Structure formats: C-alpha cells, structure tokens
Amino acid sequence: MSEISSKWNERYANSGHPLPAVADVLLKGEHWLPGTASERPSMAALDLACGRAANGEWLAQRGFHVSAWDISKNAIADIQQRPASRVAVAQVRDLEKQPPLPHSFDVIIVCRFLDRTLCQAICEALKPGGILFYQTFTHGLSNPDFLLRSNELLSLFASLSILEYHEPEPDESGKAEARLIARRQD
Secondary structure, three states: OOHHHHHHHHHOOOOOOOOOOOOHHHHHOHHHOOOOOOOHHHOEEEEEOOOOOHHHHHHHHOOOEEEEEEOOHHHHHHHHHOOOOOOOEEEEOOOOOOOOOOOOEEEEEEEOOOOHHHHHHHHHHEEEEEEEEEEEEEEOOOOHHHOOOOOHHHHHOOOOEEEEEEOOOOOOOOOEEEEEEEEOOO
C-alpha cells in the first residue's frame, strides 16, 4: 500500500459521517450540465478523487450514470455500503497508474484534488461536448505543491473552451478555491 493511499485510508476510516457539501462549482454551474433529464441516464459522469462522493451522488440524483474513483479503499467502501447511494460504479483507483480513458465521460468533476500530470488525461477523457467542473485551492493549504498559482487552471485546461472561471481572494480563514467550468469541443 502506498503512503498516499495509507494517508487517505486513515482519513476515511470512520465512515458514517454525513456527506460533505456539494462543490460550489457544481451548484453554481448546474446550468452547464449537458443533456435533458431523459438523456442523462445514458450519459457517463466521473467523480474523480471522489472521497465520499458527495458530488457523484449529486450528479446521480440529476440522472447521470456516475463512476466514483478514489485511491482510498475506505472511501470507496463507504460509498459501496451506503444504503441510499446512487453511484453506479465506485472503484479504488490510483489515477497516476490508471488515468481515465479517452472519450469516456460526458461530465467530470474534480474537487480539492490537484495532480498537474493528470490534466491532459482529464481533457482527453471528456467526450466531445463533455463538461469539466474543477474546484481546488489557491490559498489555505500548508503544502504549496497542492495550491494553484494565479490563473493556473486556465493554463492547465487551455485545450478546453472555458465557460466560467472564478478565482476569489482568500476568506477570513485564509482559504480560497478557484472554480473552472470548461467544455471539450472536438
């Protein structure tokens, strides 16, 4: 077991807590979700580095066929054992070793996770017309490797068409998260 998976397994060892809040990027950008209610059951969505999959559950409630991937077996077990879960596929996955396949998803949500080496694979994993919702920290973490630089999301996903972008100043606690919504055109 890797050091990273051990860290996240420890974090998610105590399941049964309420799901965290759904990401602002989804709530504020819901109008960008593709498809109609009748089309969405045939549309694939990915909650990447999902944790307990609050975002995946939210997408499933809106009709998408949702896959939720995380490196933590405890997080995935929590999803699989949750009686009311609507996530179709919950999978333990090391994204560096198994990134998403090209043209696999109509929607991808990434929240509070940053691995710059995966950004191209995320772009390629979107189907043509697919939408990426991405939200992560610009301020407030102790490890600067996991903090975005100013406007960095725009450059990391420059191959996509930007639909919305917001990069707020830090709040009173010193935290801030950038939000990006983008579409794959080709």
